[in-house]
Amino acid sequence: MTEMVHGAAPLRAGEAILPRWWRTVDRWTISCVLMLFGVGLLLCLAASPPLAARNGLPPFYYVERQAVFGALGLAAMFLTSMLSPGTLRRLGVLGFVGGLVALFLLPVLGTDFGKGAVRWFSLGFASVQPSEFLKPAFVVLVAWLLAAARTPNGPPGTLISLGFTVLVVGLLAIQPDFGQAALILFTWGVMYFVAGAPVVLMLGLGGAALGAGVVAYNSSAHFARRIDGFLAPELDPRTQLYFAANAIKEGGFWGVGVGEGQVKRSLPDAHTDFIIAVAAEEYGLVMVMFVLALFATITLRALARLMRERDAFIRLAGTGLVCMFAVQALINVGVSVRLLPAKGMTLPFVSYGGSSLLATGIAMGMILALTRTRPQGGIGDILLRRT
């Protein structure tokens, strides 16, 4: 199966790594990511001092941490983006094994930080959420399996990948972390769709997912409460959702002004899950639209580049990663505007969180690596080859 990526024609030998990287990488996406990170730092400056004060920490404690982890995350992104698809696949599969082990160990060694779900390993100086790191690795593994399934005399990759999906979703559901579980399930669905799933089957799977949601609603109080909160026409004024909705309304078009926002004082998750509410309140609709535009640009550019990609593995892995990234952003913002039920989902690169930043950096690095310009056997490639 090593030929799987043989379609990815080797780039010219002899060219220095960095210039070649700079020439082939999607620089627009990099700019968008950097801007997102900048916005994240700016919002962290606004949202976290009240929290730091509440926890008895120096006012810019969280900002500093965000900057440090952001630098780490960006470094990871740049390093990852230089990997070749083959290396990426190898490391991804290994990472998946490691992540799976970590997920298995969670019930034993994990902690719930008093939030009712065991999702974290506490390392003292920081906490690590293994599922964040598992996600990109999972995408790589599934892409590999799905691509392999398409080769002549290949393994039954689709079924195997489905098995892994069910395993991971199950592990996430027992934490419980239905948000991540749904994200994993959705990503697998999208990848299978792009890999050429029969349309009828996709519709069937959509129905099954709906059914699973109903079952989860009926069997888990945690889950049911969130959905009920979403379906209630009147917002309970004591919930985070209410504060978030009110903050968006307060902000209006131009915002109430830097540092004038109030929602960050009343929302415990203002710096993570509801960061967009802080943005909407202080900087107004303009800032929210800017953030949304950045996310949309990253997503659409990556998809456009993947459309040209002729290698199945690269195409699938890239699609999975980009969809995961976009859906996460959509869910986060959608919750704040009450389009979706409340679900703890961070806004990639913008929300505070070391583990999330690092994992997102790696995932974005993978996207960059997979969307690098490669000879695709087209006429234009001759030019590329000659230069």
Place this chain on the structure above:
Amino acid sequence: MTRTPLRPLARILQSRARGENPDAIERENIRLRAEADRARAHARAEGRLLVLAVAFFLAFSVVGLRMGLEAASDPREPTMATRGGDAITANRADIVDRQGRVLATNLVTHALYAQPPQMVDPARAARELAAIFPDEDAERLEARFTREGARFVWVRRRMSPEQLQAVHDIGEPGLLFGPREMRLYPNGRMAAHVLGGASFGREDVRAAEVIGVAGVERIFDTELRDPAAGGAPLRLSLDLSIQAAVTEVLERGVAMMSARGGTAILMEARTGQIVALVSLPDFDPNDRPSPLVEGDPADSPLFNRAVQGVYELGSVFKAFPVAQALDRGILRPDSIVDTAGPLRWGRFRITDFRSRGARQSVSDIFVHSSNIGTARIAQMMGIEAQQEFLGQIGLLEASPVELTEAPQGRPLTPRNWSELSMMTISYGHGLSVSPMHLAAAYAPLVNGGTTVTPSLVQRPRVPAGEQVISAEASAAFNVMMRETVARGTATMANVAGYHVGGKTGTADKPRATGGYYEGKVIATFVGAWPMPDPEYLLVVTLDEPVETSGTEPRRTAGWTAVPVAGEIIRRTAPMLGMRPDVAGPRADAVSSMRP
């Protein structure tokens, strides 16, 4: 995977024929086919990725649009309506007496609460608050303000304007005031048991619901709170001045007789409208005490003896068989009944307190309160007649008076209403009722024979009740009542000029363990005046009174409840607008009032 045969086989055969190795051709075939596969997959993926891209673009657009709509709408303050249920209406109607004098009204005050996240210096705030409110503890307050995650802390439910100013002067931005309407009873303890009391129900920062917890406040809670009523006051039949006079006299009487408590009910005899209702000991509804958790509930000041105190009331019950016998025409006031004692019934003996011979007239039996005579009269009519009559005058079910406590004062009837029960009930033992029952039951006896519904609410017209005894029987009964006061057991209530009639009752208190106490009595007097056509009915009951002015302690109603009732009548009759008949009827007028 689907396995397709190698194509074209013909080429391989040809090359074999030429002696070439067909493997190269086979590899070439495989490569070509894989490439075609990939190209097909690529084309399909291209389409599907385009679908995906459009879907994501739409999703981002929808979220952005929604965000724009949200941002364009106006922010809302958290309203009370979103808490579920109706908004809190904070204008409870006043309660006034029959003259329109205020018994209960509202006072605007403020509640104090804190929002710890906005506090500048919780320690100082706690210290200063403790200085303003002596019952608050600085350390406890500070602990509440600084508790992890504390966002909202109630400090005081209400406070005076001076305290409000003092708290304001602390200058702490995290201390906030919520307007409150507070229920105020300007007359203090007056009519406490009737009014009951109110407390806060649902509370909000902006207002709090005032709900009635007892008495008429509770019974008429919905009406008082009904915004549709437009704040029209609830007008009670009570008269504040009469209530005050009755309270004062009864209080002195209770103190003088060292009684545990007492109650007085002044009722309009024809309508059942209650003019005064006092139960002692009482309380201040502005500062309602908490209920007793142990011991006899009757010792709590909250206990309303007039409706909750269910006692065997003794000889006052003799009125019922006598009036019934008069009504049925079985006896006339001068009929002679055998009163030879003791009356034996099985192992039970019925005796008289003071024997007055073996044969007495019905009138004498009533006036001198003969147990034996009454039991004989009851025997003449039988159990069913007794039950029917007692039921008609409301002695067998809870009083319908508008007090929350009334249903608790359900009469205690004998489990097995035997002939013996019938005889003891005829002179007031074996059936326990409240003083309110007694007042309502006496009303038809003295008012010409129609039942009344005891009521605390002023009504312009009260429909006439059911006729239970004839007007003639009622008139004859009134003569006996008058005679009891004029020459019988209740002479101390003979207030000059008002022709008072009445009946006394002294009942031994039953022990909780069975049997009766020696020297613990319930003394009752039921009076009605002016005879022969009484307008008012008065019931006075004293719990364990002792009159000690003589050589030995006297406990009978004639020495305890009667003088108190007499004083009440002397004080209130002029206030009720009645003129004393100074000339007074001639001595023989008592018996010549009716032909």
